[in-house]
Amino acid sequence: xxxxxxxxxxxxxxxxxxLFGDAxxxxxxxxxxxxxxxFGELAEDLGLSRKVLAARLARLVEEDVLTRVQYQDxxxxxxxxxxxxxxxxxxxxxxxxxxxxKWYAGPAGPPARxxxxxxxxxxxxxxxxxxxxxxxxVADTTQLPGPGGRAGPGTRLLGPLVAAREAQAESETEADxxxxxxxxxxxxx
Numbered sequence: 396x397x398x399x400x401x402x403x404x405x406x407x408x409x410x411x412x413x414l415f416g417d418a419x420x421x422x423x424x425x426x427x428x429x430x431x432x433x434f435g436e437l438a439e440d441l442g443l444s445r446k447v448l449a450a451r452l453a454r455l456v457e458e459d460v461l462t463r464v465q466y467q468d469x470x471x472x473x474x475x476x477x478x479x480x481x482x483x484x485x486x487x488x489x490x491x492x493x494x495x496x497k498w499y500a501g502p503a504g505p506p507a508r509x510x511x512x513x514x515x516x517x518x519x520x521x522x523x524x525x526x527x528x529x530x531x532x533v534a535d536t537t538q539l540p541g542p543g544g545r546a547g548p549g550t551r552l553l554g555p556l557v558a559a560r561e562a563q564a565e566s567e568t569e570a571d572x573x574x575x576x577x578x579x580x581x582x583x584x
Contacts, residue, residue, distance in 0.1 A: 401549060423441070423455065424484050424488060426441065428481070428482070432475050432476060433466075433474045434448065437452075452475060459478050460478060460480050460484070462476050463475060489509060492505075537564060539557065539564065540557050
């Protein structure tokens with residue numbers, strides 16, 4: 396089955412998913428970020444065919460998510476190390492892990508826990524507003540168009556919907572300034 400590339404869709408989720416959307420890529424990144432960096436170790440840990448692993452690693456290197464670093468001269472041996480771009484996937488993996496722990500952990504509980512080294516406490520990842528530090532949810536956020544937004548493949552309906560929300564948010568803000576009323580917004584309405 397031929398996969399439809401998402402790299403041209405005007406959506407950052409689609410573009411990221413184009414690289415990161417299959418389970419093996421997420422698990423490869425989990426392993427590399429947690430210290431399993433050599434090809435043989437990755438193949439053993441994941442139980443993944445060497446052919447599929449090689450293809451996924453090559454793509455991650457090509458996309459500058461991982462880099463190959465020589466750790467032995469004779470015979471030459473390399474390991475995979477996350478670049479800054481790759482390290483910035485860690486919060487995504489933590490959030491996915493928290494969601495999986497909530498909805499899919501077995502009766503014994505989550506398979507792993509996260510210790511926040513800075514404070515010494517067990518932590519649950521939370522996506523929060525960088526301005527007020529409040530958690531972000533679908534109920535209290537509104538997606539507005541960005542400079543790269545457009546309607547097209549993958550956003551034919553979503554693009555105009557998001558654009559209309561910007562106009563609605565602006566009119567509600569004007570009404571709020573005129574009448575002193577709190578604007579009401581919904582991320583999905």
